[in-house]
Amino acid sequence: MVENTVFDRILRGEIPADILYEDEHCMAFRDIQPQAPVHILIIPRQRLDSLQNATDEHTESLGHMLVAARKVADLQGIGATGFRCVINAGAGGGQEVPYLHVHLLGGRPLTWPPG
Numbered sequence: 467m468v469e470n471t472v473f474d475r476i477l478r479g480e481i482p483a484d485i486l487y488e489d490e491h492c493m494a495f496r497d498i499q500p501q502a503p504v505h506i507l508i509i510p511r512q513r514l515d516s517l518q519n520a521t522d523e524h525t526e527s528l529g530h531m532l533v534a535a536r537k538v539a540d541l542q543g544i545g546a547t548g549f550r551c552v553i554n555a556g557a558g559g560g561q562e563v564p565y566l567h568v569h570l571l572g573g574r575p576l577t578w579p580p581g
Contacts, residue, residue, distance in 0.1 A: 476493070476509075477509070486541065487541065494507065494509075502571040502576070503573030504542045504549070504570065505570070506569075507570075508535055509565060516555050532568070535551050535568055550569075550580075551571075553568055
């Protein structure tokens with residue numbers, strides 16, 4: 467069965483995205499509804515619908531996404547000043563698209579708690 471979330475379709479090139487970074491493990495692109503001056507989504511190429519379903523087989527992909535987040539933060543000029551990475555897991559955690567993704571946020575002071 468072909469998965470058809472917006473992120474599956476971006477990975478297949480069916481939907482355009484402002485891609486800022488990609489490698490063999492992940493892709494990073496601008497969020498179309500930014501919540502900060504810098505709001506980038508990082509998705510794994512290894513499909514995973516939610517962090518709730520992560521297993522040992524996802525270890526490399528998940529770790530790689532966080533290293534990629536740091537690289538993208540540097541490319542966006544926020545690596546030195548600071549940034550936030552957020553993963554929403556499940557409906558109760560605010561996840562809207564059933565495809566695991568990291569939100570990279572920055573470009574302004576971020577407060578706590580976030581929500």
